[in-house]
Amino acid sequence: MRELNVALIGYNFMGKAHSYAIGNAAFFFQHQVKPVKKVIVGRTESLLRKAAEEFGWQEYATDWKEVIGRDDIDLVCIATPTSSHKEIAIAAAKAGKHILCEKPLGMNAAEAKEMWEAANASGVIHMIGHNYRRVPAIALAKKLIDDGKIGDIYHFRGVYLQDWLSDEHAPMSWRLDKRIAGSGPHGDLNAHLIDLARYLVGDISQVIGMEKTFVTKRPKLADENQHRSASPIQLDDVTVDDTTSFLAKFNHGALGTFEASRMASGRKNHERIEINGSKGTLAFNFERMNELEYWSKDDDLEVQGFRTILATEEVHPYIHAWWPPGHALGYQNTFVNQFADFIQAIITKDQIQPNFYDGWMCNKVLDAVSKSIDTLTWEYIR
Amino acid sequence: MRELNVALIGYNFMGKAHSYAIGNAAFFFQHQVKPVKKVIVGRTESLLRKAAEEFGWQEYATDWKEVIGRDDIDLVCIATPTSSHKEIAIAAAKAGKHILCEKPLGMNAAEAKEMWEAANASGVIHMIGHNYRRVPAIALAKKLIDDGKIGDIYHFRGVYLQDWLSDEHAPMSWRLDKRIAGSGPHGDLNAHLIDLARYLVGDISQVIGMEKTFVTKRPKLADENQHRSASPIQLDDVTVDDTTSFLAKFNHGALGTFEASRMASGRKNHERIEINGSKGTLAFNFERMNELEYWSKDDDLEVQGFRTILATEEVHPYIHAWWPPGHALGYQNTFVNQFADFIQAIITKDQIQPNFYDGWMCNKVLDAVSKSIDTLTWEYIR
Amino acid sequence: MRELNVALIGYNFMGKAHSYAIGNAAFFFQHQVKPVKKVIVGRTESLLRKAAEEFGWQEYATDWKEVIGRDDIDLVCIATPTSSHKEIAIAAAKAGKHILCEKPLGMNAAEAKEMWEAANASGVIHMIGHNYRRVPAIALAKKLIDDGKIGDIYHFRGVYLQDWLSDEHAPMSWRLDKRIAGSGPHGDLNAHLIDLARYLVGDISQVIGMEKTFVTKRPKLADENQHRSASPIQLDDVTVDDTTSFLAKFNHGALGTFEASRMASGRKNHERIEINGSKGTLAFNFERMNELEYWSKDDDLEVQGFRTILATEEVHPYIHAWWPPGHALGYQNTFVNQFADFIQAIITKDQIQPNFYDGWMCNKVLDAVSKSIDTLTWEYIR
Amino acid sequence: MRELNVALIGYNFMGKAHSYAIGNAAFFFQHQVKPVKKVIVGRTESLLRKAAEEFGWQEYATDWKEVIGRDDIDLVCIATPTSSHKEIAIAAAKAGKHILCEKPLGMNAAEAKEMWEAANASGVIHMIGHNYRRVPAIALAKKLIDDGKIGDIYHFRGVYLQDWLSDEHAPMSWRLDKRIAGSGPHGDLNAHLIDLARYLVGDISQVIGMEKTFVTKRPKLADENQHRSASPIQLDDVTVDDTTSFLAKFNHGALGTFEASRMASGRKNHERIEINGSKGTLAFNFERMNELEYWSKDDDLEVQGFRTILATEEVHPYIHAWWPPGHALGYQNTFVNQFADFIQAIITKDQIQPNFYDGWMCNKVLDAVSKSIDTLTWEYIR
Structure with missing residues (x-):
């Protein structure tokens, strides 16, 4: 069976949730490809090594740019704080990796738009981790x-x-x-x-x-x-x-x-x-739920x-x-459902929802609310 | 409008509930007759007088037998402890009064049977106060x-x-x-x-x-x-x-x-x-409820x-x-519904349910359970 | 026991609810005065007569002004559509009647303020029918x-x-x-x-x-x-x-x-x-509830x-x-609780809450919301 | 890290649940040993092969006796219909394998007693799969x-x-x-x-x-x-x-x-x-839950x-x-909790609850109920 090598950036709560999903998708859903927990990426090596062991990753690495550049990585999961999403996602898109990114997509709509444009231009399958759609x-x-x-x-x-x-x-x-x-x-x-x-x-x-x-x-x-x-x-x-x-x-x-x-x-x-x-x-x-x-x-x-x-x-x-x-x-099942759907989209090459466009739209609403708090009046989402 | 004079025996919890129902039935249900809180009966005069006032009864009396014998009483409500139900109910039936009796009907099925026979023979409308049927x-x-x-x-x-x-x-x-x-x-x-x-x-x-x-x-x-x-x-x-x-x-x-x-x-x-x-x-x-x-x-x-x-x-x-x-x-509404149905049965002269027969059947089951506890085996209800 | 004669203006849903409360307050709460359902007021005589009968009012009348002027009326209950509250309430206040008025108090805060001023000036006990406070x-x-x-x-x-x-x-x-x-x-x-x-x-x-x-x-x-x-x-x-x-x-x-x-x-x-x-x-x-x-x-x-x-x-x-x-x-109990508290306030001559001041304040908020819908920005309640 | 080789007998609903637990225990609970999905056992080879693949077992086999005799198996999970529990469990106990057996333990208390005696005599860790204790x-x-x-x-x-x-x-x-x-x-x-x-x-x-x-x-x-x-x-x-x-x-x-x-x-x-x-x-x-x-x-x-x-x-x-x-x-978490506790007991060599003794006691109650249905009277559990 063809394998799909995953790189996961982030190893805290969301990193654990995605590790779980990647490890269990094939148990519950029968796909033509099998996801492999290839490499987990973080900054603090001591904690990262422990996470890699517990969550069952083959390797760990501290330089996400290097990992994204590897030929043997098919898919990148971004589970870091929001402020780093844009840089990682755009790099992954440019490297031709499929991307599953946590929410909110960007720090604001402008960032999210750039991310969507990059992912869209590259032709990769991109998804935003609004797992509640999979309840x-x-x-x-x-x-x-x-x-x-x-x-x-x-x-x-x-x-x-x-x-x-x-x-x-x-x-x-x-x-x-x-x-x-x-x-x-x-x-x-x-x-x-x-x-x-x-x-x-x-x-x-x-x-x-x-x-x-x-x-x-x-x-x-x-x-x-x-x-x-x-x-x-x-x-x-x-x-x-x-x-x-x-x-x-x-x-x-x-x-x-x-x-x-x-x-x-x-x-x-x-x-x-x-x-x-x-x-x-x-x-x-x-x-x-x-x-x-x-x-x-x-x-x-x-x-x-x-x-x-x-x-x-x-x-x-x-x-x-x-x-x-x-x-x-339970909560964890939603991540498995989400990852299984994502794999399926990669196989069929059909764009999935919610994707970076949805993330961008969501950021627009978040921004408009914030602006309305400053202007004290209704703001349009355009 | 024709009036229906009620005598209520008992003035504690159930006495209060029935007083309420009698007083409110005509407010919510439009019948051809109007129930009147004529006389409330009890043994302790000081408490009884207070109840009569609070609950709005025209008179109070301490001798239920005398009250049951009065020509101006149409209907008797029995809200006393179970041990006194039989004597009162049979007397009321013999006096030709319609009867609403609290549950359980008798101390046992034998008592209940006597009560049912008396009520049945007299031709009065009889009812047992299983008000939950009126939720x-x-x-x-x-x-x-x-x-x-x-x-x-x-x-x-x-x-x-x-x-x-x-x-x-x-x-x-x-x-x-x-x-x-x-x-x-x-x-x-x-x-x-x-x-x-x-x-x-x-x-x-x-x-x-x-x-x-x-x-x-x-x-x-x-x-x-x-x-x-x-x-x-x-x-x-x-x-x-x-x-x-x-x-x-x-x-x-x-x-x-x-x-x-x-x-x-x-x-x-x-x-x-x-x-x-x-x-x-x-x-x-x-x-x-x-x-x-x-x-x-x-x-x-x-x-x-x-x-x-x-x-x-x-x-x-x-x-x-x-x-x-x-x-x-609320709880009280069930008593009004019950009393309204009871009045309606008196008007139409149709026997109502649950009546003394139902009370007798219920006592039979209660007895059989008690017997089974002694005999340690299944008991039939016959 | 001293009696308290009530005039009720309005005989639909709220009229029924108040009639019920007036009729049952003395059954559940022991006060030094006893409310009497004296006269119910409305415009359509045929319906009014029926309501008077069903709800147990001694009299009915079609001219509220005349009723409010009667010496034998102690208390006025206003259960009419909002547009008529002001005129009735101010007249009642001027006539020295205690007032229980349905909500919202006025069509707007200006009306409500006038009502509060009139009631306050007259020294009557005034209350607004926010019965949910009495759940x-x-x-x-x-x-x-x-x-x-x-x-x-x-x-x-x-x-x-x-x-x-x-x-x-x-x-x-x-x-x-x-x-x-x-x-x-x-x-x-x-x-x-x-x-x-x-x-x-x-x-x-x-x-x-x-x-x-x-x-x-x-x-x-x-x-x-x-x-x-x-x-x-x-x-x-x-x-x-x-x-x-x-x-x-x-x-x-x-x-x-x-x-x-x-x-x-x-x-x-x-x-x-x-x-x-x-x-x-x-x-x-x-x-x-x-x-x-x-x-x-x-x-x-x-x-x-x-x-x-x-x-x-x-x-x-x-x-x-x-x-x-x-x-x-049930729902009806809240009206009895409310009316019992109102009677108690009349007895003790203490102003009760919620009263016309609370009604006025509520109208202010309602008005500010409405204004904000027009101005598209936040409105202050002053 | 020391490994613990598991043989699972049965591949339907319970087989899936146990496979899941064995595969996820180390992800959530950090033990000193790591369970390995070594061999899954069943009778129908076509279905068994599919289960082995989906559930991630290294091998499959159709002869449970042979598997139980293998030196490289540390632990046997019994997830078959009740009628086969006794034979398998006793064989596993005699072979010195730790045992996790589905419920009810035996077809009756006599069987369960034999199973408990065999497990107890062998000194293995034995557990019955009442997973609800682990909610x-x-x-x-x-x-x-x-x-x-x-x-x-x-x-x-x-x-x-x-x-x-x-x-x-x-x-x-x-x-x-x-x-x-x-x-x-x-x-x-x-x-x-x-x-x-x-x-x-x-x-x-x-x-x-x-x-x-x-x-x-x-x-x-x-x-x-x-x-x-x-x-x-x-x-x-x-x-x-x-x-x-x-x-x-x-x-x-x-x-x-x-x-x-x-x-x-x-x-x-x-x-x-x-x-x-x-x-x-x-x-x-x-x-x-x-x-x-x-x-x-x-x-x-x-x-x-x-x-x-x-x-x-x-x-x-x-x-x-x-x-x-x-x-x-969710439901599946209880199996992971159960298996993690079971592993821990194997590590510490402390007997765990519920074990075969509890299974035997449960069978006794089940039997007494069945007998009482025949005798129509109360039966003692002795």
């Missing part, structure tokens, strides 16, 4: 909408709530530094909501937002990589938002509300969306009600590859 | 079953869980004295489950049970009626069950499990039933799921009399 | 916030969703006519959210909103009062919003999102709020989680007046 | 019980409901043939409930049960392995139960109810347990309520090995 329940929602089951869409309502910063003593990290992360929950969490909104409802035309940093100084850490044991020694400025919310108008007429926060006590990974249409409603909460709520006007009046679809049946997207009915999937 | 969601469940929506029934599963005795220091009361109450949660709570099972599934043919009194001695109270303030002075024997569970086989072939307990920490009024049939499932929990859960095999495969029907729409039973969609009903 | 679970939420249980508040999140207009063929009604209703769900539903936000979080300083009328023409009805049977004959212009959403900044620093819609398929009376603070979170959904969700950082780490408090225990607000643990209250 | 939420429940958080246990309540046979046209399979499967949901599903009951509550002393086969004949399949495409040609006798329920008394005094069914429409993998103690309650539903419900009498009265613990935090069992807070685990 079976979300893929089912897409199908039901495309089948007209909820009619014309009036409302999109999305919140992505976490609480790891609701404690004012929670320490500083690179995610709270605007130079590295670009933004706080706006780029991290609203990016997911915007991608789902575009996937399920369509493009957004206007937005207006607000943001706030409730805790502006946090304990500094001596070394980011030892943050669990290190004792905070001084305060550092938080330069990103703790929360960003916005109102949106969609091209085709629907209205949307969005909110992303890391200050919502008790909410761990509470990505909840609801879509109301003229014929029905769909709702999803990532904390119960195997379930899709559905209400249909087509039901008989006396038995109308929100039904909880356990999206773990053979008729549901991706489930044929997994387990019998009622056996829950 | 709109339950009435809807009955309709769906009758319409064949869940097909042939395989399983009935019922628990009625409370926790007011899970604290071993909770005090003694008449409800824990077998001479007065007849039994513990078996007669109090399983009676409700059995009635719902008979209503929704059908008659039971065989049972086997188990029971236990986990806390056999409890603080004695000087005066039952002052139980909130009185300090316990000595221990008293608990002579009823704390919990009783049983297995059941229905006449037509379904299997059932039943459990009633006052020792289930955190469960306040947790009457939950589930019925599985060849074509669907229904489930109900009294703590969310406005909701009925329904799963249908008739739904398209990809959108099958348990739907939560908010039984507060105009198309649902009883709701036309109440409020607009989505406005929750 | 036990909401009153409990208020207590927990006041006790510091959720710490500093970061977020308020409220949606009030209904679906009775999601069908584009749903007919015209006075509620869709701006001249009579003032606005659509904005004044009808956002008013409730704003009141709860002010009650639980505090005053709002800035807002920006958006609105939309998705269905601009609806079938006309020959006679509003016969709308169930009448066949639509022509189309009429809808002059109010179908949905209005807005972002808000609170005085003390919290951020809020609000959304009210009558186009949310499957949502019947879905008023859901969530409040995140530095130490915990509270959430409430009116469709499960007996429940309050609470998450506390004070819990041990391993058992932290959202708890569902069934607010039906003796320790919870208002429950002492009602039923034993676990016995659900 | 983080269940492991947390165990910890809370051991810490005394729910006090003395009064009740265990367990149902395990599926619906794949509720359709009377569902075809015959080996699982419905008593000679191969031993029993229906009794051995398949009640075995899980019994193991959890023993784990969380303690040993059972007496039981009485009932069972029923609602559909006694089902379409025969030409070839079990082609069942998806084969057209049924004639009817075959179902020789196992469709449902089995029983009452139980625990050694220390608690009461239990158990029910297993494959006829519960809409229930896919609905393993729900609830445990009520004197100080609290715990509840779990496998369809929401990341959640544990907990009610505590230690909470302040006004905020007592069932809390939903999302068992995906670092403080929860097994989570350190997986993902950040709020990232759901």
Whole structure:
């Protein structure tokens, strides 16, 4: 069987998730090619060596440019902080490597556009890691909408709530530094909501937002990589938002509300969306990721009600590859589904979604929200 | 408008509930007769007088026999402890009064049979207070079953869980004295489950049970009626069950499990039933009494799921009399629905369900369970 | 016992709700005065007479001015469309009657201010009918916030969703006519959210909103009062919003999102709020009105989680007046609680909340949102 | 790193699950040894070869006896139908191989005892595949019980409901043939409930049960392995139960109810347990496997309520090995947790739980229930 050699840049949370997906795709999905965990790339050799061992990579390397230039690498996975995406992705595109890049694609729409142009010009298969499109329940929602089951869409309502910063003593990290992360929950969490909104409802035309940093100084850490044991020694400025919310108008007429926060006590990974249409409603909460709520006007009046679809049946997207009915999937499965689809696109040479174009569009909305916060008025997405 | 004079025997929890229903039936349901709160009856005059005032009764009296003999009384409501039901009900029947009696009907099936015979012979309208049949969601469940929506029934599963005795220091009361109450949660709570099972599934043919009194001695109270303030002075024997569970086989072939307990920490009024049939499932929990859960095999495969029907729409039973969609009903509404149906039966002279016959059948099942606990084997309901 | 004679203006949905509350307050709450359903007022005599009978009013009258002038009237309940509130309320205040007025108080803040000034000047007890403050679970939420249980508040999140207009063929009604209703769900539903936000979080300083009328023409009805049977004959212009959403900044620093819609398929009376603070979170959904969700950082780490408090225990607000643990209250109970508190305020001569001042403040927020929709920028509430 | 060579007997559903676990244990858990997927064993070579490839086994073989005799095999995983467990397990024990065997251990307690004796005598590490003990939420429940958080246990309540046979046209399979499967949901599903009951509550002393086969004949399949495409040609006798329920008394005094069914429409993998103690309650539903419900009498009265613990935090069992807070685990994770614990036991040479002794005890309860169905009276577990 033909092999597909992968280089992964990044070895933290996302690096682990992608390593897992690359290692398990062939177990669950039968493709004509087999992905190989060839080389993992990072800057800190001691940690990198450990990651390479644990995650089962054949090699590790500290110079991503050298790795991207290798002839034996077919595919590059970018799982680094946002600020480095552009340089790596454009280099990979120029080297003719297929690319799977984490979100948000760029620090802003201008960067994202360059990335899309480079990838598009090179002819490689490119994908952005909005893995939530690969949750079976979300893929089912897409199908039901495309089948007209909820009619014309009036409302999109999305919140992505976490609480790891609701404690004012929670320490500083690179995610709270605007130079590295670009933004706080706006780029991290609203990016997911915007991608789902575009996937399920369509493009957004206007937005207006607000943001706030409730805790502006946090304990500094001596070394980011030892943050669990290190004792905070001084305060550092938080330069990103703790929360960003916005109102949106969609091209085709629907209205949307969005909110992303890391200050919502008790909410761990509470990505909840609801879509109301003229014929029905769909709702999803990532904390119960195997379930899709559905209400249909087509039901008989006396038995109308929100039904909880356990999206773990053979008729549901991706489930044929997994387990019998009622056996829950977990977070990690979405990465396997995503990587399996990506491999399939490489095999068939068909461009896949969401790709760098989708990443660019998402960055545009993020930028427009940020601008509206400055201008205090509605901004158009053009 | 013709008036219907009511005598109510009992003025505690159930006395309050019936007083409320009698006072509000005409507000919500338009009948040709108007119930009048004529006289409330009890033994302790000081408390009785207070109840009469608060609950809006025209008179109060301490001699129920005298009241039952009055020509101006049309209807008798019996809301006393079980041990007194038989004598009162038979007297009322002989006096030609319509009767609404609390559950369980008798201390045992023999008593209940006598009561049914007396009521039947007298030609009065008689009803047993299984008010849960008048929860709109339950009435809807009955309709769906009758319409064949869940097909042939395989399983009935019922628990009625409370926790007011899970604290071993909770005090003694008449409800824990077998001479007065007849039994513990078996007669109090399983009676409700059995009635719902008979209503929704059908008659039971065989049972086997188990029971236990986990806390056999409890603080004695000087005066039952002052139980909130009185300090316990000595221990008293608990002579009823704390919990009783049983297995059941229905006449037509379904299997059932039943459990009633006052020792289930955190469960306040947790009457939950589930019925599985060849074509669907229904489930109900009294703590969310406005909701009925329904799963249908008739739904398209990809959108099958348990739907939560908010039984507060105009198309649902009883709701036309109440409020607009989505406005929750409460516990008290079931008593109004019940009393309104009772009045209607008196007007049309049609016997209503559940009546004393149903009460007798329920007592038969309760007895058979108790017997099976002694004989350690299955007992038939004949 | 001293009696308190009530005049009720309006006999539709709200008229029924208030009639119920007036008739049942003395049953559940023991006051030193007893409210009497003296006279109900409306314009269409045939319907009014029927309402008077069903709801148990001693008299009916078609001239509210005359009724307000009567010496034997102590209290006026205003349950008419918004456009008539001001004239009636000011007249009642001048006549020295205590006033309970439905929400929103005025067509706009200017009207509301006049009403508040008149009521304030007259020294009567005045109240606005934001009955949701009297849901036990909401009153409990208020207590927990006041006790510091959720710490500093970061977020308020409220949606009030209904679906009775999601069908584009749903007919015209006075509620869709701006001249009579003032606005659509904005004044009808956002008013409730704003009141709860002010009650639980505090005053709002800035807002920006958006609105939309998705269905601009609806079938006309020959006679509003016969709308169930009448066949639509022509189309009429809808002059109010179908949905209005807005972002808000609170005085003390919290951020809020609000959304009210009558186009949310499957949502019947879905008023859901969530409040995140530095130490915990509270959430409430009116469709499960007996429940309050609470998450506390004070819990041990391993058992932290959202708890569902069934607010039906003796320790919870208002429950002492009602039923034993676990016995659900319904929509109607909130009106009884409200009216009982109002009577108590009349007895003690203490001003109650929410009163006309709160109504005025709510109208200010509603107005600012509307203005922001025109100006496309943030508007201050001053 | 030292390697641990595994032989897996069986390649269907459980074979896939174990293959997955063996392949991923080292990714998530850092042990001193590394498991190797050495050889997979089955009878039908064509299917076996495919499984070996997909699941990543180095070799495949059709003679399990030969494989068990190989010197290079350290560990045997038994994932075959129940009827073959005994012979394989005893042979493996005699060959000195560590054993992980699927449940139920034997066709009956006699078989299980032999298996336990052989394993015990040989000194190997032996484990039974009750993977549900390795759901983080269940492991947390165990910890809370051991810490005394729910006090003395009064009740265990367990149902395990599926619906794949509720359709009377569902075809015959080996699982419905008593000679191969031993029993229906009794051995398949009640075995899980019994193991959890023993784990969380303690040993059972007496039981009485009932069972029923609602559909006694089902379409025969030409070839079990082609069942998806084969057209049924004639009817075959179902020789196992469709449902089995029983009452139980625990050694220390608690009461239990158990029910297993494959006829519960809409229930896919609905393993729900609830445990009520004197100080609290715990509840779990496998369809929401990341959640544990907990009610505590230690909470302040006004905020007592069932809390939903999302068992995906670092403080929860097994989570350190997986993902950040709020990232759901799936069914497959339990097999990895189980296999990782098994490896650890092999390294430390400590016997692990649940082992063959637990399997034997479980078989004893299963047998006693079956006997009670014949004798119609309570049977003791001795």
